Amino acid sequence: MSDWKASFSKGIVLFRAEKYEDALANFSEAIAMGATGFSVYDSRAAVLDKLGRTREALLDSKQAIYLAPDQWQGYARSAKLFRKANKLNSALKMVDMALKRVKQNDTKRRQELEALRAEIELAGQKQLQDRRRTFYHFGKLPLELATTIFGLIVESDHASVIRLTQVSREWRAVVLETPFLWSTLSLSSRHPVEKAKTWKQRCGGLLKRLHVRSGDMTTIWGVQELRTTPLSFLRALSLKEVRMDHFFNILPTCTPLVIQNLEYLELDNLVAQKDIYKLCAGEHMRLQTLIAKDTPLDWPALANNCSKIRTLTFRAWFDETNLPDFIWLLHRNKQMETLEICFLERPPMRLPLLCPSIPRDLPARIDMPNLARLSFTGGSGLPSIMLIPYLTLRHVQSLQFSKIRVPLDAYLRRLQGDGAITSLKEFKMNHCMLADPAVLVKLLHDATQMETLELECYSDAGHIAEALAEGTRVPCSESQDPSRPSTVLCPRLTRISFAHSLDLREGPLIRLVKLRNILPINPTVDAVSPVPQASADGISRVISLVIDGCARVEGGTVSWLRGHVPDLSCRFDVKKEVRRRNW
Structure with missing residues (x-):
C-alpha cells in the first residue's frame, strides 16, 4: 500500500513542477500497484x-x-x-x-x-x-414568410409536413401551430386511424383536400374519425375503390353543399351504386378538374350543373344514349384546356340505371379556343374520336391517339382544315392506322412548331422517316405552283420515337440524322445552353430518338446513331412482352 502512495506523492510533486509526462507515469504506476x-x-x-x-x-x-x-x-x-x-x-x-x-x-x-x-x-x-x-438563416425569417415557404413544400408533397416537424424544435413548433399546413389528408391502408386523428387535431377545421386511396375497412375507419370534422373548406376530393354508401354514411358532413363547392374531383374504380351520382348532383358546381376511371357518371346532371371545368379525364363505360349530354357538357365548358377520353362498353355485371338523357338543342360545332391537350384512347365502346367533328379547335399543343381501331385519315384532315395543327408541339399515335400516310405527312408539313413526334407500332413509319429526312413537296392539287421546292418538315423537332415499327430501315434514319444533326451550328446560339441547338438553316437538332423493337435497323447503324444523337434508345422485346403488347 505504501508503495503506490509513494508513486502518487511523487506524481503530485512532478505535476506541480509542470513535468506532466513524468507525473502521468507515476500516477499510472500507482494505479497499477493497486491504488x-x-x-x-x-x-x-x-x-x-x-x-x-x-x-x-x-x-x-x-x-x-x-x-x-x-x-x-x-x-x-x-x-x-x-x-x-x-x-x-x-x-x-x-x-x-x-x-x-x-x-x-x-x-x-x-x-x-x-x-x-x-x-x-x-x-x-x-x-x-x-x-x-x-447556419440557421431560417431563424431570421419573419414567421409569415417561414410559413409561406413551408406551404410551398407541403403543396408539392403533403406528406412532407411530417418531415418538417423532425428537422428542429423551432420548425416543429411552427409547423404544429400552422393549421393550413395540415389541410391535405391522404388516407390509405397504412395507419389511417392515427393519421386521421393527427390531421383532425392539427388542421383546425381547415381541411381542403381529402384523398382516400383504399376501400378496405381499416381505411374506412380512418374516414370515420372525420365524421365530426367540418368540411366547409373542402375543395378537392379523391376516392379510390370506395363503396359510396359506406362513405356517405360514415361522413355525414359531406353534404350537397360541400360537393357543390368542390374544385377537384377524382373517382377511381368506385363501386357502382346509386350513391355515386350524389357526386354529380350539386347545383352550380365549381368543379374545375374531373377525373373518372372505371367509374360511371351522371352525364345529364354534370351537363346541367358544371360550367367551369378546365380538365376532363374520363376512362370508363359510356352509354351511347348519353352522348348528347356529353356534347352539351363540352358546349357549356368552352374554356376547357385538357380533354382525355376513353369510352368503354357497359360491363356484363348489373349496374344501376343512369338518369335518362335530356333532349337538347345541340350546336353543330363547339368552339373551344383554349383546348391545348387532346387525347383519345380506343376502348371497347363508342369510338372516342367521333367527338372531333363536333369541336372547333384553334390552339391545340398536344394531340394523342392510342389504340384507335378505325383509320384516322378523316379526323386528321378535319383538324388540319380547322387550322388547329399550326400550334401543335406534340403528336403521339400509338397502335393506330392510316389509310394514306400522305395525310400524316401533310399534318407534319403544317405543324411547324412541333417538338415531339411519337409513332409507336405504326406500319408506315418508314414513309414518315423518309419525309422527315428529305422534306416533302406540296401536292399539285393543293398548290398553284407544282414546281414548289421541298420543305423540311417540323424544323423544331427534337424528340422522335418510331418504337416497334417493323418497316423502318436504316437509310431514312441516317439521312434524317444527317439533315438535322450534322450541320454547322448557328453561332448565335450559346454552345453550353441546355436548349437544343439549331443549325445554320434554323433546323433544331434531334436530342432523343427511340427505335425500340425496330428489327430492320442493323447493329452498325445503331452504333453510328449513338455517335450523333445524345439520347438513343434501341431495345428489343422478349416474346412475352410482344404477346402482352399485341392487341
Missing part, C-alpha cells in the same frame, strides 16, 4: 487534461465518480473537460451535480463552481448565436 482512491484517478485526469488527451481524461474522471459518487471533485473535473470538448449541456449537468455535493460552508469551492457554470452558460449562448448567424 483504489478516487483522488488518484482525478489527479491522472488533471495530467491528461494538461497533455490535451481529453477523451482519456474523461474516462478517468468517470472512474473517479464511480469510486466516490458523493464527492464533488469527479463531477467538477468532468464539467471542465466537457467544457473543453464543447459539450456544453453535459458540462452544465456535471456542474450542477458538483454544486449539490459541495459543503455549504465551503464558500471558495462554491464560488469557483458558480463561476464555471456562468462561463458554460455564456459559451452556450454564444454558440447558439453563432449557429444561427452562420
Whole structure:
C-alpha cells in the first residue's frame, strides 16, 4: 500500500513542477500497484487534461465518480473537460451535480463552481448565436414568410409536413401551430386511424383536400374519425375503390353543399351504386378538374350543373344514349384546356340505371379556343374520336391517339382544315392506322412548331422517316405552283420515337440524322445552353430518338446513331412482352 502512495506523492510533486509526462507515469504506476482512491484517478485526469488527451481524461474522471459518487471533485473535473470538448449541456449537468455535493460552508469551492457554470452558460449562448448567424438563416425569417415557404413544400408533397416537424424544435413548433399546413389528408391502408386523428387535431377545421386511396375497412375507419370534422373548406376530393354508401354514411358532413363547392374531383374504380351520382348532383358546381376511371357518371346532371371545368379525364363505360349530354357538357365548358377520353362498353355485371338523357338543342360545332391537350384512347365502346367533328379547335399543343381501331385519315384532315395543327408541339399515335400516310405527312408539313413526334407500332413509319429526312413537296392539287421546292418538315423537332415499327430501315434514319444533326451550328446560339441547338438553316437538332423493337435497323447503324444523337434508345422485346403488347 505504501508503495503506490509513494508513486502518487511523487506524481503530485512532478505535476506541480509542470513535468506532466513524468507525473502521468507515476500516477499510472500507482494505479497499477493497486491504488483504489478516487483522488488518484482525478489527479491522472488533471495530467491528461494538461497533455490535451481529453477523451482519456474523461474516462478517468468517470472512474473517479464511480469510486466516490458523493464527492464533488469527479463531477467538477468532468464539467471542465466537457467544457473543453464543447459539450456544453453535459458540462452544465456535471456542474450542477458538483454544486449539490459541495459543503455549504465551503464558500471558495462554491464560488469557483458558480463561476464555471456562468462561463458554460455564456459559451452556450454564444454558440447558439453563432449557429444561427452562420447556419440557421431560417431563424431570421419573419414567421409569415417561414410559413409561406413551408406551404410551398407541403403543396408539392403533403406528406412532407411530417418531415418538417423532425428537422428542429423551432420548425416543429411552427409547423404544429400552422393549421393550413395540415389541410391535405391522404388516407390509405397504412395507419389511417392515427393519421386521421393527427390531421383532425392539427388542421383546425381547415381541411381542403381529402384523398382516400383504399376501400378496405381499416381505411374506412380512418374516414370515420372525420365524421365530426367540418368540411366547409373542402375543395378537392379523391376516392379510390370506395363503396359510396359506406362513405356517405360514415361522413355525414359531406353534404350537397360541400360537393357543390368542390374544385377537384377524382373517382377511381368506385363501386357502382346509386350513391355515386350524389357526386354529380350539386347545383352550380365549381368543379374545375374531373377525373373518372372505371367509374360511371351522371352525364345529364354534370351537363346541367358544371360550367367551369378546365380538365376532363374520363376512362370508363359510356352509354351511347348519353352522348348528347356529353356534347352539351363540352358546349357549356368552352374554356376547357385538357380533354382525355376513353369510352368503354357497359360491363356484363348489373349496374344501376343512369338518369335518362335530356333532349337538347345541340350546336353543330363547339368552339373551344383554349383546348391545348387532346387525347383519345380506343376502348371497347363508342369510338372516342367521333367527338372531333363536333369541336372547333384553334390552339391545340398536344394531340394523342392510342389504340384507335378505325383509320384516322378523316379526323386528321378535319383538324388540319380547322387550322388547329399550326400550334401543335406534340403528336403521339400509338397502335393506330392510316389509310394514306400522305395525310400524316401533310399534318407534319403544317405543324411547324412541333417538338415531339411519337409513332409507336405504326406500319408506315418508314414513309414518315423518309419525309422527315428529305422534306416533302406540296401536292399539285393543293398548290398553284407544282414546281414548289421541298420543305423540311417540323424544323423544331427534337424528340422522335418510331418504337416497334417493323418497316423502318436504316437509310431514312441516317439521312434524317444527317439533315438535322450534322450541320454547322448557328453561332448565335450559346454552345453550353441546355436548349437544343439549331443549325445554320434554323433546323433544331434531334436530342432523343427511340427505335425500340425496330428489327430492320442493323447493329452498325445503331452504333453510328449513338455517335450523333445524345439520347438513343434501341431495345428489343422478349416474346412475352410482344404477346402482352399485341392487341
